[in-house]
Amino acid sequence: MIEFKNVSKVYDSNGVHALDHVSLKINKGEFVFIVGASGAGKSTFLKLIMHEETPTSGVIVVNDMHLEKMKRRKVPYLRRTMGIVFQDFRLISKMTVYENVAFAMRCVGRKNDSIKKRVPYILELVGLADKADDHPSELSGGEQQRVSLARALVNNPELIIADEPTGNIDPEMSYEIIELLSEINKRGTTVLVVTHEHELVKSFGKRVITIDDGRVVSDSDDDQFVAI
Amino acid sequence: MSSFGYLVKEGFKNLFHNRLMSLASIGVLISCLVLTGSAVMLTINVSNIVDSVGDTNVTKVFLDDDLTKLEAVYKGKELKDVDNVVDVQFIDKDESIEAYREQLGEEVFANMTGDDNPLPYSYSVVMEDLSKYDDTVAKIKEVEGVASVSSHREVAAKLTSLSSFITTMSLWIILALAVISLFIISNTIRMTMFSHRFEISIMKSVGATNAFVRVPFIIEGIIIGLVSAAVSIGLLFVLSDAIINSVQKILDFPYTRFTDPTVMWPVIGAFAAAGVLVGAFGSMVSIRRYLTHEGSEILGW
Ligand SMILES: Nc1ncnc2c1ncn2[C@@H]1O[C@H](COP(=O)(O)OP(=O)(O)OP(=O)(O)O)[C@@H](O)[C@H]1O
Ligand SMILES: [Mg+2]
Numbered sequence: 001m002i003e004f005k006n007v008s009k010v011y012d013s014n015g016v017h018a019l020d021h022v023s024l025k026i027n028k029g030e031f032v033f034i035v036g037a038s039g040a041g042k043s044t045f046l047k048l049i050m051h052e053e054t055p056t057s058g059v060i061v062v063n064d065m066h067l068e069k070m071k072r073r074k075v076p077y078l079r080r081t082m083g084i085v086f087q088d089f090r091l092i093s094k095m096t097v098y099e100n101v102a103f104a105m106r107c108v109g110r111k112n113d114s115i116k117k118r119v120p121y122i123l124e125l126v127g128l129a130d131k132a133d134d135h136p137s138e139l140s141g142g143e144q145q146r147v148s149l150a151r152a153l154v155n156n157p158e159l160i161i162a163d164e165p166t167g168n169i170d171p172e173m174s175y176e177i178i179e180l181l182s183e184i185n186k187r188g189t190t191v192l193v194v195t196h197e198h199e200l201v202k203s204f205g206k207r208v209i210t211i212d213d214g215r216v217v218s219d220s221d222d223d224q225f226v227a228i
Numbered sequence: 229m230s231s232f233g234y235l236v237k238e239g240f241k242n243l244f245h246n247r248l249m250s251l252a253s254i255g256v257l258i259s260c261l262v263l264t265g266s267a268v269m270l271t272i273n274v275s276n277i278v279d280s281v282g283d284t285n286v287t288k289v290f291l292d293d294d295l296t297k298l299e300a301v302y303k304g305k306e307l308k309d310v311d312n313v314v315d316v317q318f319i320d321k322d323e324s325i326e327a328y329r330e331q332l333g334e335e336v337f338a339n340m341t342g343d344d345n346p347l348p349y350s351y352s353v354v355m356e357d358l359s360k361y362d363d364t365v366a367k368i369k370e371v372e373g374v375a376s377v378s379s380h381r382e383v384a385a386k387l388t389s390l391s392s393f394i395t396t397m398s399l400w401i402i403l404a405l406a407v408i409s410l411f412i413i414s415n416t417i418r419m420t421m422f423s424h425r426f427e428i429s430i431m432k433s434v435g436a437t438n439a440f441v442r443v444p445f446i447i448e449g450i451i452i453g454l455v456s457a458a459v460s461i462g463l464l465f466v467l468s469d470a471i472i473n474s475v476q477k478i479l480d481f482p483y484t485r486f487t488d489p490t491v492m493w494p495v496i497g498a499f500a501a502a503g504v505l506v507g508a509f510g511s512m513v514s515i516r517r518y519l520t521h522e523g524s525e526i527l528g529w
Contacts, residue, residue, distance in 0.1 A: 053522075076437045083434075090433075
């Protein structure tokens with residue numbers, strides 16, 4: 001599902017080696033936490049998976065697609081296989097909760113009929129059915145992140161990527177968000193979460209990959225870990 | 229709402245959101261189109277006039293003012309003897325004044341008959357071989373008592389060169405205006421895209437194709453183009469009618485008007501096409517940048 005072989009990333013603008021010969025494999029249906037200090041390269045790792053950045057060297061395979069040589073016009077179809085959740089929610093403030101979620105379906109050309117069926121179902125799933133007509137500014141941080149999660153889920157992706165999804169919300173809400181992600185994972189979606197909150201990571205007992213200074217320094221799933 | 233309906237609506241919203249820039253784009257594009265239309269109308273009418281007068285192979289010879297009618301009539305023989313002249317026809321002063329009155333319909337000429345007639349006696353001369361035109365005119369001018377020679381050919385040539393001068397000038401101005409309107413439209417769209425960069429980054433992150441991201445902005449450009457085309461057509465109609473009406477008072481001629489279907493439909497078609505092209509092209513130029521950039525680069529975070 002996700003495979004990195006000897007992947008390095010050097011940012012051209014400043015020559016920073018954000019990732020250094022990273023090799024790892026994440027299988028379909030796994031739930032993985034990515035942890036590490038600030039500047040370790042966690043976000044870079046996720047950006048490579050969503051083809052927001054391209055690797056300087058190495059091979060990346062995501063959902064059976066080779067990313068290192070992917071044509072620009074293929075990228076949208078890669079993105080459709082994944083749902084992305086950001087720390088800052090990135091909801092459109094002029095749109096209601098419902099419209100924000102429906103927007104993701106419109107963007108991939110889904111018909112009105114299926115939007116009308118699918119969006120209420122997803123909002124129900126994240127527990128926001130009664131907030132459908134509210135605007136993001138009327139919601140708490142936890143609720144906004146659930147809208148963002150609903151948007152990531154609505155096109156039925158194989159993979160959810162979340163970069164510090166709990167970074168802007170209070171601890172109890174954080175727990176709820178991860179629990180929701182874990183619920184989604186149980187239905188078969190692969191989940192990748194970058195976080196700083198070690199307590200949270202411990203309490204869920206999932207696979208944990210630690211990145212330090214651009215290298216994978218530990219992986220709780222020993223079979224998969226390839227030390228460099 | 230279908231996703232396409234949604235995009236069209238977004239295009240309109242963008243247009244309104246940026247109304248000052250939109251108006252500037254529309255204004256420049258209108259001046260460009262109206263000028264183009266005017267140049268076309270001018271060319272058509274001048275070439276009509278040239279065609280109708282140019283092929284009457286007649287040269288007018290004006291005699292000296294102080295010639296009596298008898299002397300004038302005798303000049304006919306001399307003129308006919310000039311090489312290449314096949315026929316001459318005497319034109320009385322009163323006939324000339326009458327011709328003016330008919331053409332111009334002015335009552336001013338009414339009491340300029342008899343001794344008060346300011347026009348000289350004249351002849352219309354028909355030549356056999358028009359390729360010897362200049363030679364023949366020179367010889368006619370040598371005849372004593374001939375004041376001047378004028379031909380429709382000269383008038384036609386002057387009109388044609390004037391109109392081609394005006395057309396060339398307009399072509400340059402039109403070209404400059406077209407470049408300016410492309411520039412303004414692409415900047416208008418760039419501004420809209422900038423104010424929508426957040427939505428664009430989300431669209432790309434959920435897997436919208438570049439074609440899809442483009443659509444509202446191209447529609448915005450096309451709306452600018454079509455609105456400009458529509459206003460230009462209206463303006464051209466009003467403007468050309470007013471100009472033709474006032475020119476008609478000086479020179480009566482069956483002018484081709486904008487409402488002539490052989491003019492109106494091609495012009496409407498061309499304007500609509502030009503509007504769509506300029507609008508679409510103008511927006512395409514500015515969209516590129518956003519489509520080659522990703523997520524946080526678009527947002528500038
Ligand atoms: N677009 C960029 N251009 C240049 N350098 C970058 C860019 N993005 C990240 N970097 C650098 O690459 C390194 C890794 O950054 P990255 O954002 O992946 O870290 P991170 O682990 O996500 O950190 P944090 O926990 O603070 O979010 C850092 O040194 C950072 O300065
Ligand atoms: Mg980060």
